[in-house]
Amino acid sequence: MPQRILLISAGHPELSRGGAQQVCYELLEELRLHEDTRCFLLASVEMDYASLFADGALITGFDGREDEYLFRTHDYDDWWHKTSDPRTIDRFIEFLETIQPHVVHFHHFLTLGIDLISLTRRVLPACRIIFTFHEFRAICVADGHMVRRTDRSLCEKASQVRCHQCFPDKSPSDFHLRKMWMMAHFRHVDHFTCPSRFMIEHYVDWGIPRDKITHVTNGQRSYAAQTGHRNLPGPKNRFGFFGQLHDDKGVHILLRAVTLLRGAGFVDFKVELNGGGIQGASPGIRQEIESFLAAEALLPVAEQIVVLNGAYHVDQLHRRMSRIDWSVVPSTWWEIFGLVISEAWMFGKPVICSNAGGMSERVSHEVDGLLFDMANPQSLAAAIRQACTEAGLWQRLHDALPTPPARSAMAEGYRTLYGPAGSAD
Amino acid sequence: MPDDARASPQKPDQPAKGDDGFDEITYLRAFSDVLDAVDRGDLTSGYEHYRQAGKLEGRLDKPEYRLLLAGDDRQPLAPAARATTTTPSVSTDTLVISRSGAILLLGWADDRGNALTGITVMSGGKPYGVWTSFPRLRRVDVGRALDGAADYPYGFWVFAAPNQRRNSESGAAAGECLIELHFAGGAVAEMRRTPQMINDRDLRTAVMTRLAGMVPAEARSIADPVGLDGRIGTALVEFNRSISHASLPGMITERFGPRRSHYRASIIVPLDHGHEHLCLQSCIFGQSRDIEDYEFIYIVNQSSDMEPIAKAARIAERTYGLPQTLILQPAEIDAGTGQNAAARLAQSNRLIFVRPEVFPRDPDWARQHTDLLAHLPERQTRLFGAAHYYDNGALRHAGLYFEHDMHVDSIADAVTRHPALRIEAYGRGAPAWADQFTRSRAVPSVSAAFMSVDRAWFEKLGAFSESYQAGQYEDTDLCLRSLREGVPPWLHAIRMWQLDMTGPTASRLSEAGAILNRWLFYHRWASFIVPDLLGKSPSLAG
Numbered sequence: 001m002p003q004r005i006l007l008i009s010a011g012h013p014e015l016s017r018g019g020a021q022q023v024c025y026e027l028l029e030e031l032r033l034h035e036d037t038r039c040f041l042l043a044s045v046e047m048d049y050a051s052l053f054a055d056g057a058l059i060t061g062f063d064g065r066e067d068e069y070l071f072r073t074h075d076y077d078d079w080w081h082k083t084s085d086p087r088t089i090d091r092f093i094e095f096l097e098t099i100q101p102h103v104v105h106f107h108h109f110l111t112l113g114i115d116l117i118s119l120t121r122r123v124l125p126a127c128r129i130i131f132t133f134h135e136f137r138a139i140c141v142a143d144g145h146m147v148r149r150t151d152r153s154l155c156e157k158a159s160q161v162r163c164h165q166c167f168p169d170k171s172p173s174d175f176h177l178r179k180m181w182m183m184a185h186f187r188h189v190d191h192f193t194c195p196s197r198f199m200i201e202h203y204v205d206w207g208i209p210r211d212k213i214t215h216v217t218n219g220q221r222s223y224a225a226q227t228g229h230r231n232l233p234g235p236k237n238r239f240g241f242f243g244q245l246h247d248d249k250g251v252h253i254l255l256r257a258v259t260l261l262r263g264a265g266f267v268d269f270k271v272e273l274n275g276g277g278i279q280g281a282s283p284g285i286r287q288e289i290e291s292f293l294a295a296e297a298l299l300p301v302a303e304q305i306v307v308l309n310g311a312y313h314v315d316q317l318h319r320r321m322s323r324i325d326w327s328v329v330p331s332t333w334w335e336i337f338g339l340v341i342s343e344a345w346m347f348g349k350p351v352i353c354s355n356a357g358g359m360s361e362r363v364s365h366e367v368d369g370l371l372f373d374m375a376n377p378q379s380l381a382a383a384i385r386q387a388c389t390e391a392g393l394w395q396r397l398h399d400a401l402p403t404p405p406a407r408s409a410m411a412e413g414y415r416t417l418y419g420p421a422g423s424a425d
Numbered sequence: 426m427p428d429d430a431r432a433s434p435q436k437p438d439q440p441a442k443g444d445d446g447f448d449e450i451t452y453l454r455a456f457s458d459v460l461d462a463v464d465r466g467d468l469t470s471g472y473e474h475y476r477q478a479g480k481l482e483g484r485l486d487k488p489e490y491r492l493l494l495a496g497d498d499r500q501p502l503a504p505a506a507r508a509t510t511t512t513p514s515v516s517t518d519t520l521v522i523s524r525s526g527a528i529l530l531l532g533w534a535d536d537r538g539n540a541l542t543g544i545t546v547m548s549g550g551k552p553y554g555v556w557t558s559f560p561r562l563r564r565v566d567v568g569r570a571l572d573g574a575a576d577y578p579y580g581f582w583v584f585a586a587p588n589q590r591r592n593s594e595s596g597a598a599a600g601e602c603l604i605e606l607h608f609a610g611g612a613v614a615e616m617r618r619t620p621q622m623i624n625d626r627d628l629r630t631a632v633m634t635r636l637a638g639m640v641p642a643e644a645r646s647i648a649d650p651v652g653l654d655g656r657i658g659t660a661l662v663e664f665n666r667s668i669s670h671a672s673l674p675g676m677i678t679e680r681f682g683p684r685r686s687h688y689r690a691s692i693i694v695p696l697d698h699g700h701e702h703l704c705l706q707s708c709i710f711g712q713s714r715d716i717e718d719y720e721f722i723y724i725v726n727q728s729s730d731m732e733p734i735a736k737a738a739r740i741a742e743r744t745y746g747l748p749q750t751l752i753l754q755p756a757e758i759d760a761g762t763g764q765n766a767a768a769r770l771a772q773s774n775r776l777i778f779v780r781p782e783v784f785p786r787d788p789d790w791a792r793q794h795t796d797l798l799a800h801l802p803e804r805q806t807r808l809f810g811a812a813h814y815y816d817n818g819a820l821r822h823a824g825l826y827f828e829h830d831m832h833v834d835s836i837a838d839a840v841t842r843h844p845a846l847r848i849e850a851y852g853r854g855a856p857a858w859a860d861q862f863t864r865s866r867a868v869p870s871v872s873a874a875f876m877s878v879d880r881a882w883f884e885k886l887g888a889f890s891e892s893y894q895a896g897q898y899e900d901t902d903l904c905l906r907s908l909r910e911g912v913p914p915w916l917h918a919i920r921m922w923q924l925d926m927t928g929p930t931a932s933r934l935s936e937a938g939a940i941l942n943r944w945l946f947y948h949r950w951a952s953f954i955v956p957d958l959l960g961k962s963p964s965l966a967g
Contacts, residue, residue, distance in 0.1 A: 119743065
């Protein structure tokens with residue numbers, strides 16, 4: 001009897017972009033290659049697509065795909081991260097009782113409800129529950145980024161008093177109880193995983209037992225494999241940004257670095273911005289980005305350094321990667337894993353990134369990429385100038401690029417945690 | 426003089442302060458039995474009593490009457506009261522009567538030279554209310570208008586509950602009322618006013634809102650900051666209680682989940698802190714071993730919360746497997762009445778009252794509780810509380826004790842003492858390891874933040890008092906009754922978080938409830954507590 005594995009995903013990557021759902025789907029595809037498993041996906045869907053559930057169903061299929069289901073949760077409470085709708089609970093119970101998975105693997109609780117973990121344990125007492133942390137949402141109310149609202153610095157440690165400083169309208173007791181609530185549900189999890197090792201320390205420090213949390217890398221199929229992509233000889237002065245145009249992704253740091261270099265008379269380089277979602281940026285940062293781009297567009301074409309290409313799908317990556325030499329990841333938060341780093345490596349592009357979190361864990365300075373001081377435009381400007389001017393640097397770093405983790409490696413990591421097929425029976 | 430006031434040096438339909446020295450208001454002030462009879466409608470006036478019995482009893486010669494008659498000039502508010510018959514300037518601001526017959530009158534009198542000693546409201550030729558003592562208020566606006574002292578308490582207010590008089594139907598006062606203000610010098614100011622008719626709840630809100638506005642924050646700890654002892658406190662308590670009881674038939678019960686016929690204990694929570702706390706408590710309390718032997722009963726009295734809480738109860742029952750009972754009550758039902766109703770529905774012999782912001786510090790709290798009941802002497806578990814902690818880990822309280830206090834203030838050149846009775850917490854702010862506070866021991870009182878009580882004992886004590894407002898003092902009131910019956914409350918080593926959640930700020934109604942509660946508690950218990958139960962180490966039987 002194949003091991004039945006239920007992957008529960010916060011979103012479906014074909015319906016809403018996001019690293020967590022992308023990784024979860026990669027895992028689904030990989031697990032389906034194994035004959036000793038039968039893998040199911042239950043992905044939450046935004047309320048915007050209510051007509052997908054025309055007759056009032058809360059869990060339904062997706063384009064007739066086998067073992068793939070969409071889950072429309074109702075009345076989601078984004079402070080306690082729970083549903084307030086009993087029908088959602090009832091449908092989820094029915095779904096679990098129907099599927100009877102041996103393993104339930106949660107990729108996040110966002111939009112689903114952390115109480116579904118306890119419910120799963122109650123409905124399926126013998127099942128194995130795995131939970132993957134894709135950021136710090138359990139610890140941090142500030143979008144799970146652990147960036148202090150007071151001064152935008154990285155937060156090393158959550159506490160009810162420090163969190164109250166970030167959210168003065170919530171009392172320290174609110175945060176204390178929020179943690180108790182989270183922990184009460186997490187006690188039903190058999191094992192936790194993080195895609196980066198540095199995250200483990202944050203979660204252990206927060207209260208997850210060290211022996212219950214493991215590093216399992218995020219893996220992807222190679223998007224470059226079928227494209228015949230190759231890097232061309234010539235100057236290595238083309239830089240690319242890939243990601244959402246949000247504050248925490250740091251595109252404004254990159255633009256400030258461009259301004260500094262231009263002011264210093266260093267203009268022999270190009271920057272291409274690939275991404276959208278500027279509506280998610282804070283008003284000040286959004287205005288800064290839009291003002292920069294508007295001023296850039298008024299310059300003669302030959303003097304323009306920055307160009308905005310807009311959002312993209314992974315299938316378009318090879319075309320966009322073909323126009324750059326370096327990938328810049330100027331994130332101003334921990335950047336848990338950085339799928340964009342893996343994607344750059346797939347196409348043989350060295351990465352210039354902030355020296356924090358998942359970025360500094362993966363990129364080694366002057367070995368396979370360049371690190372700069374996070375949120376520091378001067379430091380980034382110096383790195384760009386170095387990348388453009390230091391002879392042989394690009395080739396040296398390129399030759400040392402790691403192979404990005406394959407999704408088969410990720411799947412093997414999880415299969416170890418799932419246990420052998422039939423072990424939960 | 427205001428337009429609505431008509432003064433007469435002497436009230437025409439009352440006997441003159443005749444040869445025998447009868448004075449209506451002084452007579453009522455001196456003899457509370459007569460005042461009660463007039464209040465109840467058994468008599469139409471003090472003079473009627475005097476004619477029928479008082480004269481024969483020689484009441485005018487009794488010291489309490491003679492002293493009052495002769496002693497008005499010793500009252501700080503009226504140094505020259507006996508020297509003049511000039512009618513002071515007066516006015517009424519509000520006259521409200523409820524459908525059931527409760528009455529609220531607010532006004533002011535410039536009685537700096539002639540003390541206001543009595544107020545009567547007549548309706549249809551019969552007395553509707555008579556007051557010989559009443560709260561006085563500073564009225565800066567009146568002081569300015571009169572160009573007088575700004576801090577003089579020109580204002581007055583009186584209140585009577587419907588059950589204080591036989592003739593309480595509102596119809597009796599539907600028409601114009603005659604309001605009489607009696608002054609020490611014999612003058613009577615008369616005003617005619619048609620009352621505003623409202624329902625009991627609105628009148629209660631009007632009274633309580635005004636009560637809250639009368640007491641400055643710095644005086645909130647005083648037992649009687651506004652003069653509730655002049656029968657008005659009792660009237661307000663009874664009025665609130667009658668409204669609460671009248672709403673009881675509107676209560677309904679909803680049960681969720683399969684039930685057993687009997688549980689080891691029933692956890693009763695007045696859910697006044699947001700609907701999400703039901704799920705939070707079910708989840709966090711539910712981690713303990715033995716929790717399947719406990720049932721949860723939640724009391725809900727905010728109509729806007731009822732639907733979300735019903736959903737939350739369903740979710741909690743499904744998710745945690747814990748049976749839930751909801752008692753959905755009209756908002757008018759007070760906390761004590763509500764919790765007593767919940768206790769009657771409990772399917773166990775052990776009641777645990779828990780506040781919604783309380784959570785176990787030790788996940789296995791239910792096993793600990795069960796073990797305490799199994800192994801300790803019965804007298805030590807008949808009524809006991811737990812140690813409570815702040816979210817920062819420090820001790821919040823581990824039992825309660827009493828301190829007597831005194832406040833002084835100065836009004837119109839007279840310094841007045843105001844007694845206060847403070848309920849203090851053992852170990853507030855102490856480090857968690859300070860076990861001198863948390864060790865098992867008898868204490869004067871424990872908080873209903875977590876109170877475990879034998880059901881039979883709870884019922885024998887008469888359950889929670891239903892006279893307090895907004896869930897205050899009824900726990901200590903119960904503990905004192907237990908103590909009076911020879912069984913002191915105990916504090917045992919169960920550890921609970923008591924959190925300060927973000928929530929709605931106190932309403933004027935709850936502020937007034939706190940004022941009334943403080944007065945009632947002092948009124949009931951001061952003589953029992955002072956001096957033997959005062960301090961951190963009182964002698965406790967048991």
